[in-house]
Structure formats: structure tokens, C-alpha cells
Amino acid sequence: MSSASAIQSIMTRAPVIPVLAIDEVEVAVDLARALVDGGLPVLEVTLRTDAALAAVEAIAEALPQATVGVGTVISAGQVASAQSAGARFVVSPGFTASVAVRAQQLDLPLLPGVMTPSEVMAAVEAGLDHLKFFPATAAGGADMLKALAGPFPQARFCPTGGITADNHLSFLRLANVLCVGGSWLAPADAVAARDWPRIRALAAAVSGQRSPSAEAGGVGDRWYSVAGEEDPGSAFEDLR
Numbered sequence: 001m002s003s004a005s006a007i008q009s010i011m012t013r014a015p016v017i018p019v020l021a022i023d024e025v026e027v028a029v030d031l032a033r034a035l036v037d038g039g040l041p042v043l044e045v046t047l048r049t050d051a052a053l054a055a056v057e058a059i060a061e062a063l064p065q066a067t068v069g070v071g072t073v074i075s076a077g078q079v080a081s082a083q084s085a086g087a088r089f090v091v092s093p094g095f096t097a098s099v100a101v102r103a104q105q106l107d108l109p110l111l112p113g114v115m116t117p118s119e120v121m122a123a124v125e126a127g128l129d130h131l132k133f134f135p136a137t138a139a140g141g142a143d144m145l146k147a148l149a150g151p152f153p154q155a156r157f158c159p160t161g162g163i164t165a166d167n168h169l170s171f172l173r174l175a176n177v178l179c180v181g182g183s184w185l186a187p188a189d190a191v192a193a194r195d196w197p198r199i200r201a202l203a204a205a206v207s208g209q210r211s212p213s214a215e216a217g218g219v220g221d222r223w224y225s226v227a228g229e230e231d232p233g234s235a236f237e238d239l240r
Ligand SMILES: O=C(O)C(=O)C[C@H](O)[C@H](O)COP(=O)(O)O
Pocket: 019, 046, 048, 071, 072, 073, 091, 092, 093, 113, 134, 160, 161, 162, 163, 181, 182, 183, 184
């Protein structure tokens, strides 16, 4: 599978990618298991902590059903470290050619961050059209994503940064959004208290949803919601 279709598979595996900053490697597997059991098998462990790569190794070994990636990748060297630790993909907050080239050389799927049309152009030039939109709410939110759909109809996004339980549906229903990312699934106090049932419940509350686009491989018009929730199908915003 090419890296391009591999990142699409990852982005369509679950509606939300939890973004994790793991301080203690000892909690990594329990935290990941709570999220996976709650229905969110794609995880991004950020390189914001010293324990990050050891946490990725532990999760990759203990939970083969999870798709664990490394986030906050800002240099080419970190791409190789992430792969050695067992990452199945890498995420960068912005776009640089050097990170893109290294990921391509190592055949490791990359989800690069963009927030402007110029950055989308640079990524598309490098062959990447599945992108993280970061920081999503600060950079214009859903309105910006709708605006980007005009010149970049092929681009698909994972908005991240300021996404919450309250606003994530307004992003997921956009035709150019396949999934969203966010740290709200693993609140620091819940991790500190080892409150895995709470984290599992936070994941379960969102894991039944599907972006209509993700459901149809990028061009869907259907909406799946968790049982009991109002069906927002009519609110699906078709940008084509
Ligand atoms: O560390 C990185 O690589 C990033 O690009 C940033 C994170 O994805 C966001 O900071 C998560 O945002 P929140 O869900 O608002 O906490």
C-alpha cells in the first residue's frame, strides 16, 4: 500500500484520533487500552514528553490491534526514531519538505499539519493531500476548511487543536474532513488518577460516529451516529 493510501486508511479507521502526552511510561498501555476498548484504535503519542517513544514501544507491543503514531514530529531525525519505536504513522504540526522526504524514504505514512493555502500547496506538491489542519479552531475552524475546499477539492483533513466533545461534530460533518484529533479524550487529571473507566467512556461517547466522507472513502453522503443521539444527517454539509 502506498503511504498516501495508508494514511487514508488510518484517517478512516476511527472518527477521532486521541492526542496523548504521556509523562510516565507505566500508564501508557492502560491509557491506550482504555481508548481502544472505547472504540478509538488510532492513537497519536506526541513527542512532548521524554517518555513518548518508550510509551509507543509499549503500546505497539501490547496492543497490536491499535494503530499508534508519533506526533509533534518537527525534524527528519524524529521520523526515523518514531519508526524504530514501532510507530505506524507520524504527525507533524506543520509542513516541511525534509520531514516529508524522510517519511517517504522510510515508507512511513505522514500526516503533516497545514493552516494556510500556501502550506496546502507545498504539501500537495510533495504528493501529500491528506493533511492535519492545525491549529483548527484558532486558524478559522469549519469556515476555513470550507474555504479550502474550493481550490483544493482533493485535500482531506484531520482538524486538530481546539477540538472538543462539544464542537467535533461540526467538523466531522464537513465533506473534506475524514476524522478529527484532540487531547480531550485523555484529561490529565483522569490519567493521574488512573481513571480508565472515565477515559474509556469519553472514547465510547464519540467512537460510534463516522464522518460521512470517511464512510464512503472520501465522498460520502451518509451519517452514522451513536444510538440514541439525534441523527445530524440533514446537517451534512456537502462542499462539492
Ligand atoms: O503536538 C503536536 O504535534 C500538535 O500539533 C498539537 C496537538 O495535536 C494539539 O495541541 C492538540 O490540541 P488540543 O486537542 O487542543 O489539545
